[in-house]
Structure formats: C-alpha cells, structure tokens
Amino acid sequence: MAAQMTNAHRRFLQVLMSNGITEGSEARKLHQHCCETDKVYYAHDKLDDFISTINSHLQPLFMQIRKGISEDDGRAHYAVVNLAETEVTKMASDYTEMELELFRKTMDLIILSENGFASSTDILNLADQLKTKKMKKKEAEQVLKVFVEDKWLSEKNGEYTLHTRCIIEMEQYILSNYQDVARKCNICHSLAIQSQVCESCGIGMHLPCVRKYFRGQTEPRCPKCNEFWSCDTPGVSRMGFQTHHRAPFLALDDAS
DSSP: OOOOOOHHHHHHHHHHHHHSSEEHHHHHHHHHHHHHHTTOOOOTTOHHHHHHHHHHHHGGGTEEEEEEEOTTTOOEEEEEEETTSOGGGGGTTTSOHHHHHHHHHHHHHHHHSSSSOEEHHHHHTTGGGOSSOOOOHHHHHHHHHHHHHTTSEEEETTEEEEOHHHHHHHHHHHHHHOTTTOEEBTTTOSEESSOEEOTTTOOEEOHHHHHHHHTTOSSOBOTTTOOBOOSOOTTBOTTSOBOOOOOTTTTOOOOO
16 A cells, blocks of 8 residues: 655645756755655655655646756656657647757657767757758757757757756657667666677676776676676776876866
C-alpha cells in the first residue's frame, strides 16, 4: 500500500511542476522547507523516499518525478514527466507547429552530431526549409531564445545542445527514434547526448562520468572491455592527477 500523500508532498510537487526542472541542491532545500512548514517528519537523506511516495500517487495519472544529471557538471536535477505524452506533443500547447518543427530539426542536428552540439548558423539555415511555413532568420533567433529560456535548449558561444530538462522528459522518445545513434551512459545509465565513446566496444560515457570514473587511475581503461581509453579526458591527467585544461570541442565546464 502506498504511503500517505501529505501537504508537504503536494507542495513539493507543485513547486517542481512550476519550475519545469529543479537542481538537486534546490530540491533538497525544498524537501526540508515543505516538511518543516507542514510539520511532518524530515530526514536529509530521505529525499528519494519522499519522491517515491509522490510517484506512487502520480502513477495512475501517468506522471512521474524523474532524476537526471546535467551533462555540463554532473549535478542531479529533477523534473515532472508526463508519461502519457510522446515526443514534442507535451510542448504543443506552448508553441506553434512551425516552432515545433524548428525544434524537431534542431534536435536532429544535435543528436546526429559528433559532439552533441549544433551551431546557431546551421540551425538558422533550417529556418527557410520548414514544411509548415518558412521562418525568417530573425524570427528563428527569437524562437531559439525562447527554447533556451524555457529550458528545452542550452546555448553557449553560439552552440546549442539539449537542456537537462529536455533530456529527462524526452529520453524515451529519443532512445526510440534515434536508435542508431542514441546511447545511455555506461556509468550513470542516463541518456548521453554529449559523450565520449570507446573506440573498441562503442560504449559511451558523459564527460562528468568520465572524469569521476578515471580520477586517480594511472591508465584509463574502458569499464566494459578494459581496452585503453584513447579519448582525452579533461580534468584528469594520464598519470592520474587532476588537470585543469578544457575540452573546447565540447565547450563544457570542468566542474563535477
């Protein structure tokens, strides 16, 4: 039998739905605030149990609070996912069909790229190729800005990738529709858009997971096939010591 849903659970859920996505430390603060406000039992290490109680009550509604990691820094994030909706249909009430088509094409560019990014130039070149209606580049720039503000895309130095929110909410859609290229991280088992790939067996790992896994190792080896990991690992030297150079081809922060 599912644990009882309290006002603290309801308050937590409402804030998560309002935020769209919530970073892990903020979720922990919210957990404490909701429990203390409604005078229910609080334990700092029971967030997962707290969320499991909410999810048991959301199940009949085909909804779920899911946890994912940021591909930039490896930090945990939480988002409420509607399991009854597929692909970008969950975005249909917020965007026009023309805007959704631009988003789909942008997603194609990002997922099919080698590094998980698409340049603003490549995306804007799609604007006048839309089937619904051609879009002016200035208009497309504004739409991309909205996608970033709404946390479906992330942008850095003119390069776009999928926001953590998008990856959490659309993971199943992406895995189903991009079967030849989409893969899960071998370490955290979440969808990996930006990843390094083993040249021997083909498994992929997020860059933050690569840094954590190889930290302290004198010779990085694939966790699956044990072959030498030939990719450069920013943040970890070949001698096992911390380094501080960046990977400009991925435009990622080195914080983990």
